[in-house]
Amino acid sequence: xxxxxxxxxxxxxxxxxxxxxxRLNKAxxxxxxxxxxxxxxxxxxxxxxxxxxxxEPGDGDRPERKVYALTPAGHARxxxxxxxxxxxxxxxxxxxxxxxxxAQSGLSDPIAIVDAQRRELLGRLREAxxxxxxxxxxxxxxxxxxxxxxxxxxDLRWLEACERAWATRRGTP
Amino acid sequence: MNExxxxxxxxxxxxxxxxRDEGLVRAVDDVDLEVEPGETLAVMGPxxxxxxxxxHLLGGLDRPSGGELWxxxxxxxxxxxxxxxxxxxxxxxxxxxxxxxxxxxxxAENVELPGLLAGxxxxxxxxxxxxxxxxxxxxxxxxxxxxxxxxGQRQRVAIARALANDPDVVLADEPTGNLDSTxxxxxxxxxxxxxxxxxxxxxxxxxxxxAATADRLxxxxxxxxxxxxxxTGGTAGRLADLVDLGG
Numbered sequence: 001x002x003x004x005x006x007x008x009x010x011x012x013x014x015x016x017x018x019x020x021x022x023r024l025n026k027a028x029x030x031x032x033x034x035x036x037x038x039x040x041x042x043x044x045x046x047x048x049x050x051x052x053x054x055x056e057p058g059d060g061d062r063p064e065r066k067v068y069a070l071t072p073a074g075h076a077r078x079x080x081x082x083x084x085x086x087x088x089x090x091x092x093x094x095x096x097x098x099x100x101x102x103a104q105s106g107l108s109d110p111i112a113i114v115d116a117q118r119r120e121l122l123g124r125l126r127e128a129x130x131x132x133x134x135x136x137x138x139x140x141x142x143x144x145x146x147x148x149x150x151x152x153x154x155d156l157r158w159l160e161a162c163e164r165a166w167a168t169r170r171g172t173p
Numbered sequence: 174m175n176e177x178x179x180x181x182x183x184x185x186x187x188x189x190x191x192x193r194d195e196g197l198v199r200a201v202d203d204v205d206l207e208v209e210p211g212e213t214l215a216v217m218g219p220x221x222x223x224x225x226x227x228x229h230l231l232g233g234l235d236r237p238s239g240g241e242l243w244x245x246x247x248x249x250x251x252x253x254x255x256x257x258x259x260x261x262x263x264x265x266x267x268x269x270x271x272x273x274x275x276x277x278x279x280x281a282e283n284v285e286l287p288g289l290l291a292g293x294x295x296x297x298x299x300x301x302x303x304x305x306x307x308x309x310x311x312x313x314x315x316x317x318x319x320x321x322x323x324x325g326q327r328q329r330v331a332i333a334r335a336l337a338n339d340p341d342v343v344l345a346d347e348p349t350g351n352l353d354s355t356x357x358x359x360x361x362x363x364x365x366x367x368x369x370x371x372x373x374x375x376x377x378x379x380x381x382x383x384a385a386t387a388d389r390l391x392x393x394x395x396x397x398x399x400x401x402x403x404x405t406g407g408t409a410g411r412l413a414d415l416v417d418l419g420g
């Protein structure tokens with residue numbers, strides 16, 4: 001989990017660790033299973049040492065529980081992060097080079113590689129689509145699943161283009 | 174042998190050719206297929222690969238140029254036009270990309286129509302239409318004209334209409350082709366619910382979302398089947414592995 005995500009989740013109000021986790025789980029639904037609670041606390045510790053977060057004792061009868069709050073520097077970092085336009089890069093070069101290397105070396109048929117990859121992506125799309133069908137349309141999680149579905153669709157269309165192109169190349173000596 | 178006896182549709186060497194000599198087009202070229210009861214079968218392929226022609230042959234909307242076609246154990250490729258029309262009316266439900274609803278009839282009347290044409294009493298047809306509109310979650314839109322419905326709602330009415338005579342199979346041609354993402358999801362949910370009730374569905378599509386949720390996927394190119402897969406999940410195993418949350 002990126003540090004900035006946790007910081008931004010704290011921007012609403014100072015919160016206990018478990019409240020942060022609940023917010024993340026609500027936004028991620030079944031996709032949040034991969035979240036490691038230990039990792040969240042490790043990250044909070046790092047943010048505290050970097051003075052982006054301060055720890056206050058819990059109120060009422062649970063003073064031993066830590067309440068995490070943003071420092072002014074933490075707020076500034078969240079503002080910067082919200083304005084950033086960074087985006088995950090699709091890693092297509094590796095697969096592309098796999099096809100090129102397979103064809104050049106004669107070790108494997110690029111079209112067979114594309115077919116196997118297509119089945120794998122269809123399997124993932126099936127899982128994502130079924131999860132989307134189980135979510136209420138207006139849930140936050142449904143929107144994330146829709147994004148995953150659309151990306152997988154785009155990847156499948158690219159594989160189709162790969163298959164066409166390699167089939168054409170095979171036909172010409 | 175037993176398997177073919179239980180298949181809803183069985184095609185053997187099925188072909189559809191247009192034109193002749195230089196201009197000969199093999200739209201469907203020597204295809205073998207069995208559609209099992211209760212399965213959702215998706216046929217995918219680029220435009221012009223013959224998938225719509227195949228669907229029209231399977232539903233008796235068009236006649237093959239060669240091969241044999243069996244429907245529930247009955248050979249149908251040589252039926253008279255009249256017998257074929259009867260089969261289409263009673264045993265097949267069709268769903269099209271452009272919905273093909275009657276614009277001047279309400280949603281309920283559209284769904285009643287196949288029952289009336291098949292000889293049901295008006296009262297029985299009305300009862301069945303009410304039940305079906307309930308199933309597709311449009312009971313409150315029964316009196317609306319198609320023009321007052323969204324694309325997704327029109328397609329759900331069309332699906333209800335396809336089910337009016339309890340067909341042995343529903344054949345759908347690009348059913349989500351005109352729908353946005355949300356409406357597509359509604360149609361997929363509906364197909365899933367109908368699948369749970371044992372509906373046999375054959376759908377031709379370019380929509381990977383439908384293809385991925387089917388039981389079996391056939392890929393078609395130049396009139397022939399080039400791949401067939403029984404779909405399961407990806408090797409990721411867990412939904413959570415579809416996203417990168419780090420840590």
